[in-house]
Amino acid sequence: MRKLRLIAAATFVVFAAACSQQGPGEASAPSASSSSAAGGGNKTIGLAISTQNNPFFVELKDGAQKAAAAAGLQLVVVDAQDDPARQISGVEDLIQKKVGVILLNPTDSSALAGAVQSANNAHIPVVTLDRAVDGANVASHIASDNLAGGAMAAKFLSQQLQGKGNVLELQGVPGTSAARDRGKGFDDEAQKDGLKIIAQQPANFDRAQGLSVTENLLQAHPDANAIFAQNDEMALGALRALDSGKHGSVVVVAFDGTPDGIKAVKDGKMAATVAQQPGEIGRLGVETAQKLLSNQSVDKGVAVPLKLVTKDSAN
Amino acid sequence: MTEATTPTPPSRFNLDGTLTLLQRLGSVIGLVLLVIALSILSPDFLTTGNLLTVLRQVSINALIAFGMTFVILTGGIDLSVGALLAFSGAITAGVMAAGQSAGLAICAGLGVGTLLGLINGVLVSWGRVAPFIATLGMMTLVRGLTLSYTQGRPIGVSNTGFALLGDGYVAHLIPIPVIWMFVLFAVCGFVLRGTVFGRHIFAIGGNEEAARLSGVRVWAIKLGVYGLSGLLSAFAGIVLTSRLYSAQATAGSGYELDAIAAVVLGGTSLSGGRGWLFGTLVGALLIGFLNNGLNLLGVSSFYQQVVKGAVILIAVLIDRRK
Numbered sequence: 001m002r003k004l005r006l007i008a009a010a011t012f013v014v015f016a017a018a019c020s021q022q023g024p025g026e027a028s029a030p031s032a033s034s035s036s037a038a039g040g041g042n043k044t045i046g047l048a049i050s051t052q053n054n055p056f057f058v059e060l061k062d063g064a065q066k067a068a069a070a071a072g073l074q075l076v077v078v079d080a081q082d083d084p085a086r087q088i089s090g091v092e093d094l095i096q097k098k099v100g101v102i103l104l105n106p107t108d109s110s111a112l113a114g115a116v117q118s119a120n121n122a123h124i125p126v127v128t129l130d131r132a133v134d135g136a137n138v139a140s141h142i143a144s145d146n147l148a149g150g151a152m153a154a155k156f157l158s159q160q161l162q163g164k165g166n167v168l169e170l171q172g173v174p175g176t177s178a179a180r181d182r183g184k185g186f187d188d189e190a191q192k193d194g195l196k197i198i199a200q201q202p203a204n205f206d207r208a209q210g211l212s213v214t215e216n217l218l219q220a221h222p223d224a225n226a227i228f229a230q231n232d233e234m235a236l237g238a239l240r241a242l243d244s245g246k247h248g249s250v251v252v253v254a255f256d257g258t259p260d261g262i263k264a265v266k267d268g269k270m271a272a273t274v275a276q277q278p279g280e281i282g283r284l285g286v287e288t289a290q291k292l293l294s295n296q297s298v299d300k301g302v303a304v305p306l307k308l309v310t311k312d313s314a315n
Numbered sequence: 316m317t318e319a320t321t322p323t324p325p326s327r328f329n330l331d332g333t334l335t336l337l338q339r340l341g342s343v344i345g346l347v348l349l350v351i352a353l354s355i356l357s358p359d360f361l362t363t364g365n366l367l368t369v370l371r372q373v374s375i376n377a378l379i380a381f382g383m384t385f386v387i388l389t390g391g392i393d394l395s396v397g398a399l400l401a402f403s404g405a406i407t408a409g410v411m412a413a414g415q416s417a418g419l420a421i422c423a424g425l426g427v428g429t430l431l432g433l434i435n436g437v438l439v440s441w442g443r444v445a446p447f448i449a450t451l452g453m454m455t456l457v458r459g460l461t462l463s464y465t466q467g468r469p470i471g472v473s474n475t476g477f478a479l480l481g482d483g484y485v486a487h488l489i490p491i492p493v494i495w496m497f498v499l500f501a502v503c504g505f506v507l508r509g510t511v512f513g514r515h516i517f518a519i520g521g522n523e524e525a526a527r528l529s530g531v532r533v534w535a536i537k538l539g540v541y542g543l544s545g546l547l548s549a550f551a552g553i554v555l556t557s558r559l560y561s562a563q564a565t566a567g568s569g570y571e572l573d574a575i576a577a578v579v580l581g582g583t584s585l586s587g588g589r590g591w592l593f594g595t596l597v598g599a600l601l602i603g604f605l606n607n608g609l610n611l612l613g614v615s616s617f618y619q620q621v622v623k624g625a626v627i628l629i630a631v632l633i634d635r636r637k
Contacts, residue, residue, distance in 0.1 A: 052616065079616030084559055085566070089372040093610035096365040097357075110469045111559040114482055174468040174564075202467050 044074045045289045046094030047282075050107040050131070051082045054205065054233065055258045056278050057105065060129065063282030064103065071290055084111035091115040095122045101289035104138075105129040108175045112136065125292045129285050130278075132177045139292055142284050145303040146178055149274040150185020152308050153253045156272050157226050158193035160251050165195040168217045170210055170229040170238060171202040179205075182230045182255055198224060203234045210237025218242075229254040232261030232273055239269050257309055265314050272310045280304050341633060342581050342597045349601060353608040360611055367490060373603035374492035375400075375558075377596060378551040379570060380577040381503045382544035384595045387578050388507075388520045389540050390587025391446035395435060396548040396574055397567035398457035403428040403549035405461050408470035408562035417477040425549045431457060432545015436538035454571070465564040472560050481557030492554050496596075499547070504592045512539060520587030577602055580630050601626070 047064055049057055061077060068075035076099060078090030084107045094102050095118060102119050104126050106112045116126050116136035125139040132141050157165055167190065172179030183200075190197055199217050203209040210233060218224065218241060227250055229235035235254030242250055254261055257275025264270040281304050291298050307313075354361040379396045386393045407424030411417060431453065438449035472478065483491040507513040515536045518526040527533050556562045579585060580601050581594025605626060609619045 074613075076610075076613040077616065078610050079619075081616075082565075083568070084563055085375065085555060088558070089606065090610060092368045092372065093607050096362065096368055096607075097359045097611050108469060108563070110471055110561040111563060113560055114558065174466075 042098070042100035042293065043072070044076060044097070044099045045101050045103060045286065045293075046091075046097065046099035047075055047077045047103045047105070047285075048080065048087055048090045048094065049077060049105045050080050050087065052079050053081070055260065056231070056233075056256050056276070057130075059258070060105065060278040060282040063279030064286050065282075066279075067283040067286035071286065073286065073290065073293075075286070080107050082107050084108055087112065088115045091119060095119055095124060098122075099124065100293045101139075102126045103129055103285045103289060104133070106131045106133050106176075108173060109134050109177045109180075110175055127285055127288050127292070127298075129281055130178060140288050140298045140300060140302060142281055142288065142302040142304065143178075144276040144281070144306050146181035147185035149255060149276070149306040150182040150187075151189035152185075152306065153182075153228055153255065153272070153274050154186045154189035154193060154195060156308060156310075157228065157251060157253055158190070158195050160271060161195070161226060163194040165190075165226045165251075166221070166224050167195050167197045167226045167228055168214070168221060168224045169197055169200040170213060170227065170234040171200055172205045172230040172234075174202050174204075179230055186228055195226075203229075203237065205231045205233055207233040207237040210234030211240045212237075214238040214241035224250060226251045226253070232256040232258045232264075235270060235273070236260055236264060239264060257307075262309055262314055265309055265311055268311055272308055275307050275309045277304055277306075339582055339591065339594060342594050342601065342630070345580075345630060346597050346601050346604070349604050349608070353604065353611070357608065357611040360608060363488075365607070365611075367488070367493065369600075369603045369607045370493045370496070371490040372607065373599050374490075374496040375551045375555050376570065376573045376577060376602065377496045377599040378499060378547050378554070380574040380595045380599050381499060381592060382547035383571075383574040383578050384581075384583055384590060384592055385503070385507070385516060385540040386446070386544050387575075387583055387585060388516050388587055388590050389537060390520045390523065391439060391537070391540070392450065392575070392585075393432075393435065393541065393544045394447065394450040394571045395431070395453040395457060396544060397570035398454040398461065399428050399431055399545055399548040400552035400555065400567035400570060401562075401564065402431070402457045402461045402464070402552070404552035404556035404562040404566055405465050405470060405564065407553050408472050408556050409464065411472055411474055411477065412470055417474050420477070421480075421553055424553050425546060428549020428552065429542050429546040432548070433538060433542040435545065436541035439541060440534035440537040462564050465562065467564050469561040469563050472556060472562070478557055478560060481554040482560075492558065495550070495554060499550075500592065500596055503547075507592055512536065516540060517588060520584075520589070522588075573602060576627050580627060601630075 045068060049061055052058055065075055076097065078093060080087030080090055087107050091102060102124055106128060109132055112133045113136045116133055116138060119126050120137055128138050128141045130143050171183055187197060198221050201213050201217060203213040210229060214237065227238050229238055232254045235252050238252060251271045253271050254273045257273050261273045265273055284302055284304065288298050359365060383393055383396065403424040406427050407420045410420035410423045435450055435453050438444045439446050479491060481492055485491060485494060515531045518531055519533055519536055523533060555566060577598035578595050580598030583590025583594055605623055609622060
């Protein structure tokens with residue numbers, strides 16, 4: 001019983017400690033808003049990145065860091081390791097740190113609305129990078145024009161295959177706007193150009209999964225003559241699956257234009273990649289944040305241009 | 316193994332008082348030192364808002380870790396908690412998406428989690444499968460079930476009442492998940508210390524054969540602890556689903572390791588029989604404060620993992636050397 005009492009006492013102490021701070025808690029709300037009202041003096045920007053286990057996002061972060069250093073701003077980076085719950089915690093930590101603007105690169109489009117709301121409640125504007133957040137009020141959304149990029153890939157494939165393609169599509173993390181838009185842009189254009197999409201399956205933007213999913217799809221669809229991967233990492237996995245050699249010529253087109261992806265294009269292993277400019281997304285993010293810090297108006301949406309990298313244009 | 320050779324009556328819980336008192340204080344002292352250090356290093360740390368934020372961040376891990384404490388006290392382990400969390404959350408969101416009430420959806424989620432936990436218990440007690448293997452298999456199986464049920468896509472939740480469960484506040488201040496954490500801490504603490512079931516858990520962890528010979532129904536207790544762990548994981552999954560406004564197919568990956576870390580940081584012995592629930596709460600808080608503090612200090616996330624791993628190793632080393 002003594003221990004039971006000890007536990008009960010400990011619980012009570014923790015509760016009491018939490019309750020007794022009710023006063024200062026209420027008082028802290030207006031002080032938080034007043035500090036951001038004087039936001040001109042706040043030189044800190046938070047960047048909540050989805051993962052650093054993917055070169056694309058590392059480039060995005062590097063672009064933001066360079067831009068912040070050039071502008072004399074402090075950039076605090078929190079990494080979600082692709083876990084939305086961890087990202088919410090990271091955003092909350094940035095709010096507690098009272099950063100002036102939060103650049104949010106969401107892990108997925110459906111789970112972060114609450115976190116954006118919390119930031120808005122604390123009068124911290126949020127700028128989404130690369131992926132959007134459904135049902136959230138953000139100051140600006142900066143991303144590649146994924147719909148146009150998907151269409152660009154389909155058009156290129158249909159030219160290469162003279163409109164007679166049996167395409168396998170490797171999809172990104174389901175629920176992300178990047179996967180949705182690239183898929184929609186590609187699928188719509190493919191239909192117009194007479195390409196046949198014979199299978200679609202998610203490989204979650206991941207190289208290892210790109211390999212295993214492609215192996216399975218090639219087993220099931222030996223008639224495939226093209227692969228559209230919604231990012232370079234999955235395409236590089238797919239190339240490993242094609243390396244086994246048993247398959248005729250399969251044209252691979254991907255998305256992103258990471259260094260590894262462009263190298264594969266130069267080496268002639270991959271036909272093309274729709275290059276994004278992740279560093280540019282990061283740079284524009286910081287530029288937008290800077291405008292917000294000095295109370296200038298910003299565009300609701302910024303489309304970062306894409307370009308098709310083929311063997312000819314890569315060299 | 317601690318033999319009571321002192322003339323004082325042997326403790327009901329088979330614990331060597333002074334030694335474990337030191338071990339117990341270890342985690343608490345660690346937490347206090349961490350809080351003091353972070354308060355000095357970051358001006359944003361010691362504010363009501365931030366402390367409540369950390370408590371909310373910790374709550375999911377704490378709920379799972381409470382269940383894990385029961386399992387570990389019997390000398391077992393439950394690797395399936397993260398998978399059960401994801402599956403229960405998906406079922407709950409799925410039932411709501413099918414137009415049913417939030418109440419029914421929650422019952423379905425809790426029911427599924429408990430059932431799968433009980434199956435773990437059956438495998439361990441009747442099947443005599445090592446807990447590590449039984450729950451590893453369950454983890455893989457349930458991850459697959461979750462992916463096929465959700466088709467890999469998040470299931471959105473629009474029920475505003477349900478959203479309060481994980482995203483609401485009491486008196487506009489205290490996040491509701493924090494209330495769940497403390498309520499379930501009190502309930503689990505009582506179960507562990509104030510009931511026959513709890514005493515038998517310690518008995519099994521101390522010496523399973525002796526417990527069996529003295530009439531403890533070992534199979535029933537094991538069924539109970541794994542069922543309870545499943546139930547708490549399911550509840551954590553429901554709170555997380557509510558907090559994210561959606562059930563994520565890949566939610567909770569790696570959460571089993573965070574829960575085990577919390578239990579071990581709290582001073583509970585991985586070989587069973589020795590430990591306390593308050594330590595687990597302290598362990599979960601330690602991990603939470605560390606995550607939060609390193610973010611506030613702007614430490615690169617690469618180094619954050621190094622620091623976290625080192626803290627766990629040091630804490631366990633100190634604990635073993637006492």
